[in-house]
Amino acid sequence: DAGVTQSPTHLIKTRGQQVTLRCSPKSGHDTVSWYQQALGQGPQFIFQYYEEEERQRGNFPDRFSGHQFPNYSSELNVNALLLGDSALYLCASSLEPFRGGNYNEQFFGPGTRLTVL
Amino acid sequence: GENVEQHPSTLSVQEGDSAVIKCTYSDSASNYFPWYKQELGKRPQLIIDIRSNVGEKKDQRIAVTLNKTAKHFSLHITETQPEDSAVYFCAAMPEGGYQKVTFGTGTKLQVIP
Secondary structure (H helix, E strand, O other), X not given: OOOOEEEOOEEEEOOOOOEEEEEEOOOOOOEEEEEEEOOOOOOEEEEEEEOOEEEEEOOOOOOEEEEEOOOOOEEEEXXXXXXXXXXXXXXXXXXXXXXXXXXXXXXXXXXXXXXXX | OXXXXXXXXXXXXXXXXXXXXXXXXXXXXXXXEEEEEEOOOOOOEEEEEEEOOOOEEEEOXXXXXXXXXXXXEEEEEOOXXXXXXXXXXXXXXXXXXXXXXXXXXXXXXXXXX
16 A cells, blocks of 8 residues: 555746646545645645545635545645745545544645745 | 644753643644654654543553643653654644644654764
């Protein structure tokens, strides 16, 4: 089991551009959450996807959007990039609670380091 | 929404000493409290967690205590080792279908050999 994987590992963009980040959850997991971690800060919750729908969202503007595919993988899209969007973007997967198991435990991917110039 | 405060922001201890990190939360609906360790350049990894129906949980050198009335919880690391050096994050979330996790700001622990 490869665990949670993310691509790409690093990305450099310029202001105003758009970016798409990808995440594959841990085998058996069906819920994906995205976090933004600025340098020296704790991860900030962006949103969570389950059954291809966004069901919880943090305090992020509409420039941040996402998608979940039938195989549970997910994408994070950020439009009109700002310098302040530079951060490590983490994906975490977990098991939806009504399927049993330790549903609270989230497993994080290695992250995508986004630099906006 | 939930707000999690974490102290101290940095902590230096001698190898073999104990380290304590404290967190407070604001939302009484939170009842699951994980702790993550993040080494430089790596992903956060769950090291221990506690649910609100338990006051203390221990796993070898790591223990977590929870005071739900006061809305604070703490991480205790005993017999610290250099490999314990990392950034530690506390977090709080409601137990249920919507896993919006709120993280603390992190504590950089340095264990001096």
